[in-house]
Amino acid sequence: MLCVGLYLFLEIVTDSTSFRYIMEGAVAVQLPQEVLDSIMDNIHPRDDIQALKQCVLAARCLVPAAQRILFREVILTECGYPGMQNPPDRFLSLLGHSPHLAGYVTELELRIVPSQWGDNLSQHPLASILPRLQSLKKVCIRAPVERPIVTSLQISTLLGGAAMLEIRSFTLKDTTMAIHEIVALCNWLAVHGSLQDLHFLYLSAIMDWDAPPQSMPSQAVPGYAPIQLRRFTIDTPWKQTKALLRWATGSTSPLRFNALRELTVGDLTRQSSVYLPRILDVAKDSLSCLEVTGYIAGLASIRFNYRHLRRIAWNICVLTPRDFKTMLDEWCIVLKESRELKLESFVISFSWTVHSLPDYPWSEFLWNEFEDSLVDSGRCAHLVLQNLYRGLARIDTDTIRKCFPLLHASNVCDLVVIERIGDSSVLGKYDNWEYTSRSGEWKSLPPGNIFD
Numbered sequence: 001m002l003c004v005g006l007y008l009f010l011e012i013v014t015d016s017t018s019f020r021y022i023m024e025g026a027v028a029v030q031l032p033q034e035v036l037d038s039i040m041d042n043i044h045p046r047d048d049i050q051a052l053k054q055c056v057l058a059a060r061c062l063v064p065a066a067q068r069i070l071f072r073e074v075i076l077t078e079c080g081y082p083g084m085q086n087p088p089d090r091f092l093s094l095l096g097h098s099p100h101l102a103g104y105v106t107e108l109e110l111r112i113v114p115s116q117w118g119d120n121l122s123q124h125p126l127a128s129i130l131p132r133l134q135s136l137k138k139v140c141i142r143a144p145v146e147r148p149i150v151t152s153l154q155i156s157t158l159l160g161g162a163a164m165l166e167i168r169s170f171t172l173k174d175t176t177m178a179i180h181e182i183v184a185l186c187n188w189l190a191v192h193g194s195l196q197d198l199h200f201l202y203l204s205a206i207m208d209w210d211a212p213p214q215s216m217p218s219q220a221v222p223g224y225a226p227i228q229l230r231r232f233t234i235d236t237p238w239k240q241t242k243a244l245l246r247w248a249t250g251s252t253s254p255l256r257f258n259a260l261r262e263l264t265v266g267d268l269t270r271q272s273s274v275y276l277p278r279i280l281d282v283a284k285d286s287l288s289c290l291e292v293t294g295y296i297a298g299l300a301s302i303r304f305n306y307r308h309l310r311r312i313a314w315n316i317c318v319l320t321p322r323d324f325k326t327m328l329d330e331w332c333i334v335l336k337e338s339r340e341l342k343l344e345s346f347v348i349s350f351s352w353t354v355h356s357l358p359d360y361p362w363s364e365f366l367w368n369e370f371e372d373s374l375v376d377s378g379r380c381a382h383l384v385l386q387n388l389y390r391g392l393a394r395i396d397t398d399t400i401r402k403c404f405p406l407l408h409a410s411n412v413c414d415l416v417v418i419e420r421i422g423d424s425s426v427l428g429k430y431d432n433w434e435y436t437s438r439s440g441e442w443k444s445l446p447p448g449n450i451f452d
Contacts (some may be wrong), residue, residue, distance in 0.1 A: 006192045015203060033064070033065070036061070036062065036064075036065045036076070037065045037068060039065070040055070040062060040065040040066060040068075040069055041069070042251075049070070052066055052069060052070065053066075057257055058440055064090070067104060068100060068104050071101050071104040071105055072104060072105070072106055072107065072381075073106070073107040073108075073109075073342070074091070074105050074107070074108050074109070075108075075109040075111065076088045076091055076108070076109070076111065076126070076129075077111040078109055078110075078111060078112050078113045078116070079113075086125070088124075088125040088126050088129060089125050091125075092125045092128055092130075092451045093127060095129065095132055096365070099132070102132040102133050102134070103133075103134065104135070105133045105135060105136060106135055106136060106137045106138065107136075107137065107138040107140075108130075108133065108136055108138070108139050109139075109140040109142065110126065110139070110140070110141050110142065110158075111142045111143070111144060111291060112126075112141065112142065112143050112158075112298070113143070114143060114149075114150050114151075114154050114169065117154065121154065121157045121158060122157075126158055126160070127157075127158060128162055130158070130159065130161050130162040131161040131162065131163075133162065133163070133360065134163050134166070135166070136162060136163060136166060136167055137166065137167060137169065138167070138168065138169040138170075138171070138197075139159070139162070139167055139169070139170050139171070140171040140172075140173055141155060141170075141171070141172055141175065142173045142174045142175060143174065143175045143176065148179070149176050149177070150175050150177050150181070151177075151181050152177075152181045152182070152184035152185035152188060153184075155185055156185065156188045156192075159192075160192075162191045164189075164193040164194070164386065165192075165193065165194045166194075167193060167195065167375070168194070168195060168196045168197060169195070169196065169197035169198075169199070169231075170189060170195055170197070170198055170199070171198075171199040171200075171201060172185075172199070172200050172201070172203065173199075173200075173201040173202055173203075174201070174202050174203075174204075175203055175204065175230070176203070176204040177203065177204075178421075179243050179244075180246070181245065182200075182203075182247075183247060186198075186253075186255070187254055188224065189227065189254075190225060190227050190254035191225070193227075194226070195227050195229070196229060196230040196231070197229070197230060197231040197232075198227065198229055198231070198232055198255070199231070199232075199233035199235075200233065200234050200235070200236055200240070200244055201235050201236065202234065202236060203236045203237075205363070214418050220293050226254050226255070226256045227254050227255050227256060228256050228259050229255055229256065229257060229259070229260050230259060230260065230262070231260075231261060231262040231263075231264070232248075232255070232257070232260060232263050232264070233263075233264040233265075234248075234264070234265050234266065234280075235265075235266035235267075235293075236266065236267065237263060237267055238267040238268075238269045238294075241265065241266065241267050241268060241272050242269065242271060242272035242275075243324075245265070245272055245275035245276065245279075246272075248275075248279070249275045249278040249279060256282075257279050257282040257283045258282050258283065258285075258286065259283075259286050260279070260282075260283035260286055260287055261286055261288050261289065261308075262287075262288065262289040262290075262291075263279060263280075263283065263287060263289070263290050263291070264291040264292075265291070265292050265293070265294075266292075266293040266294070267293060267294050268292060268293065268294030268295050269294060269295055270295050273294070273295050276292070276406050285307065285308070286308060287308065287309055288308045288309055288310050288311070289309075289310065289311045289312075289313075290309065290311070290312050290313070291311075291312075291313040291314075291315075292313070292314055292315070293315040295327065302442055309341060309343065310342075310343060310344040310345070311343065311344060311346075312343060312345070312346050312347070313343045313345075313347040313349070314331075314348050314349070315349045316348065316349065366436075
């Protein structure tokens with residue numbers, strides 16, 4: 001009750017001088033530090049640093065709690081030009097004056113410029129910072145400068161002083177690396193780390209991404225411990241997606257998916273989609289969230305037994321009507337055979353352009369196919385169809401009702417959300433329509449993205 005009362009009071013008098021005396025009085029009666037930390041966590045939006053600083057200015061007793069929030073996530077960006085003040089240097093100097101701040105850092109993003117490192121990485125400020133961050137749980141490496149080719153040796157040398165056994169999440173983003181370098185890096189992580197989450201985001205391709213598997217030096221390092229993943233993301237252009245999936249599902253990969261909970265794969269093509277069922281088949285007893293963008297094939301060959309699967313998000317992009325119907329047929333087979341499947345959310349998003357949208361009543365076809373296999377069987381609580389009417393000049397509520405005639409009779413599907421473009425004269429205007437089966441009525445929602 002004390003924590004709740006103080007939280008409500010903070011919302012009212014944050015900018016008042018009386019706030020300072022109230023909080024200093026709370027400290028005078030030895031209010032536990034965990035209570036102050038809880039207060040700050042409740043009043044602090046993650047993206048409102050300014051409000052947090054105002055709280056600190058109003059009451060200095062909140063400085064320790066505010067520091068825990070301010071230094072929880074740290075981004076260090078190397079300067080790409082000589083003579084500029086380097087954030088890693090400044091942060092290292094700050095840790096020299098206030099070493100306790102290092103214990104607050106749990107997430108670290110490094111935006112590096114490897115071309116300026118030279119041969120002696122041990123003298124780099126980052127090499128001195130990482131060993132001090134003993135509470136570090138998440139690391140993200142980025143090299144956003146145009147095409148600085150990064151090697152596994154550079155990253156492993158940089159991370160060599162960190163408490164790798166405590167790090168649970170590793171992300172490689174906006175980086176140009178050869179596939180054999182990524183393989184070598186993951187093998188190094190298997191030896192020195194204890195990862196649970198691995199994410200590859202927006203990697204740039206170079207010449208060897210098309211190399212056949214036998215030419216990739218992907219033999220596992222002796223003594224490595226397999227990486228038992230909980231979350232795995234490959235959100236890269238199609239060529240990199242294919243190469244990473246081919247390696248991840250190969251016999252020499254250190255990755256293991258039998259305990260995988262969340263899987264996200266972007267830009268799947270017909271060629272790369274053959275590797276996805278290999279992961280799904282291994283993770284079928286643990287997977288709870290599956291998000292896929294692109295072409296999916298081979299699902300009908302898997303006997304789904306996803307007792308824990310609660311969310312499926314499928315983004316259909318740049319497909320022919322034939323491809324779309326093939327995948328939809330496979331989904332229907334899967335859903336009809338998966339009697340234990342009970343989803344909380346099934347999201348289908350259409351990303352095709354106006355010109356590629358087929359002249360076909362997809363909404364009627366889609367609903368008729370899913371009606372028996374998913375909704376009426378009571379195995380989906382929330383069905384989302386996004387951009388279903390993309391490219392149509394006009395559409396009204398009556399048209400949507402005709403496409404979903406059985407919604408009112410079904411008490412299984414809690415709601416259906418459809419995001420669509422409004423009148424073609426207003427380009428970029430999106431309207432959300434929500435149908436709630438409990439009320440049997442349509443209502444308009446504020447414009448926006450349903451995923452926000």
